[in-house]
Amino acid sequence: MKMERAVLSFSPDAIRKPVTYLLVSNYKLRLNILRAKVMPGEEGRLLLELSGEEDRIREGLAYLSSLNVRISEVKSFYKVDYSKCTESKKCFQVCPADAIELRPGSEQPVDIIEDNCILCEKCKEVCPSGVFTFTF
Numbered sequence: 001m002k003m004e005r006a007v008l009s010f011s012p013d014a015i016r017k018p019v020t021y022l023l024v025s026n027y028k029l030r031l032n033i034l035r036a037k038v039m040p041g042e043e044g045r046l047l048l049e050l051s052g053e054e055d056r057i058r059e060g061l062a063y064l065s066s067l068n069v070r071i072s073e074v075k076s077f078y079k080v081d082y083s084k085c086t087e088s089k090k091c092f093q094v095c096p097a098d099a100i101e102l103r104p105g106s107e108q109p110v111d112i113i114e115d116n117c118i119l120c121e122k123c124k125e126v127c128p129s130g131v132f133t134f135t136f
């Protein structure tokens, strides 16, 4: 059993396709939707956690690619500007997913742990220095 996270991006046309259903029914994957953004007429996004046989995950994602669903890593949706960090630790205090790593006094005093991040943007909301940028 393997677990993998991926962000799926759909064109407005592809939003009508039952992609999560297809992953469950055709590839026997278990899905956990961690974040979703779906608006009429706009590109839709889903942050998914997929669990199942490694081959099935690979085949399922390949199938989605064939439907013009773009598959991206979580880290491609955030940026951390280490040079702006004043070590307020506010991000660490609000993160609901244990996804903030602090390294006090170092050149990169704060970072995001990609495997934990759910792209909720709470760290960005509380940061007084504009360290975090998100493009989900």
Ligand code: SF4
Pocket: 094, 095, 096, 097, 098, 099, 100, 112, 113, 116, 117, 118, 119, 120, 121, 122, 123, 124
């Ligand atoms: S977006 Fe920020 S607050 Fe939200 S899970 Fe990721 S690191 Fe934590």
